[in-house]
Amino acid sequence: MKLSESEENYIKSIYKLQANTKKVNTNSLAGHLNTKAASVTDMLKKLKSKKILEYERYYGFRLNETGNKEALKIIRRHRLWEFFLVSKLGMAWDKVHAIAEELEHVSSLELVKKLDEYLGRPKLDPHGDPIPDEKGEMPELKQVALNLFPFKKNGIVSSISNQTSEMMKMLDHYGIGIGSQIKVLKTFDFDGSLQVKISKQPACVISSGFAQNIFVYDD
Amino acid sequence: MKLSESEENYIKSIYKLQANTKKVNTNSLAGHLNTKAASVTDMLKKLKSKKILEYERYYGFRLNETGNKEALKIIRRHRLWEFFLVSKLGMAWDKVHAIAEELEHVSSLELVKKLDEYLGRPKLDPHGDPIPDEKGEMPELKQVALNLFPFKKNGIVSSISNQTSEMMKMLDHYGIGIGSQIKVLKTFDFDGSLQVKISKQPACVISSGFAQNIFVYDD
């Protein structure tokens, strides 16, 4: 299905709004997209005619199966790009959203597939939101601060909640970045510090305060 | 300067055409952009009013200083993305142009800067075309097949002119990829094979046929 940038933005917003309410209404979508209700109505007709949307006038709307699949593809691209921008380019996680909003509309299947592989098939984006897989399945995972992560489990670093340069220096020193493998071996009750193993490096000890800012999910 | 996708495509095409002829004419631009002369005229007026274009009706046109700078920015983005797609995602060099045509319109300055750094500030794209630097300067470099590259000079691999899986296997074996450092130590006249040093690996010998497909530029 070939979709315009605008259609894709509508689909994405409807997808997000319909998670909360059974039927989405025109005004809330207009609010979400920063546009006017009349413009929304126009687009709803178009999406209905493209058989992406269940829509009866005056009664609200929601995406059908096809629409949901399209939404998941767009969200997948968005989150993969966010992951790329943070983990590879080292951009701050609060700056990547706007750029990913543009990149997500480049829809080459091969590109998305190769990008996913290159990034190591990440499951969560840097905000901790799940990245739908190729089939549109959402991994049911949550990220947890490293100090709350269970012992001896393989974790993957999904985000860092402190983007200061001091934090960066420490991350760099320990060789920790988005996507790194990490395992907690034990904790010391005295000051809450943790012994951890990072990828293939020898085990080391990190402070509790440091660990609180490192978010991890179950591999 | 904020430019629409369409405006950017016009600017890019004018830039390319004006390299050959002093003044660009409407029909050739229409041909280049796969559109009609009348549409071109409309856009010329717009670009003139945006003070990007020197244009007198019926007499041809060319970009002014501002226009040239904008063109170079777009070309820079295009070629950096092509480099990314080939060197990092491993896409075939004849497939990346179409995708880069879309990616090039994402114009965040920070994105371009970080991408450039991440890629190691490449000077040529995978087709051997120069990548303008941040200031819009075009490096004056040409790629040469490795078998014709001078001895003992540091070269950077810029493209591979044979994208078969057999070739890929060999490249992989030798640890050669787009962006690799390479130096020719000597050649053997008997069969034209070359002793080369690749990045920090120990020197090794490669066949002349292999070297003919590896393009390199002077570092």
Add this chain to the structure above:
DNA sequence: AAAAAAATTTAGATTTGACTAAAATAATTT
């Protein structure tokens, strides 16, 4: 259940970019 308020849709305009057909201008040929 009628009136008032809120939400939604329609009608008509606007902008961007493209198109066709006709008119204007430039270049070429005789």
Add this chain to the structure above:
DNA sequence: AAATTATTTTAGTCAAATCTAAATTTTTTT
């Protein structure tokens, strides 16, 4: 240098996506 041909521009449409203002439908209030 006049006529023909080629190129370019103008005039008028069209489609996508937006908007405002008015009309319609639903919901809420009295």
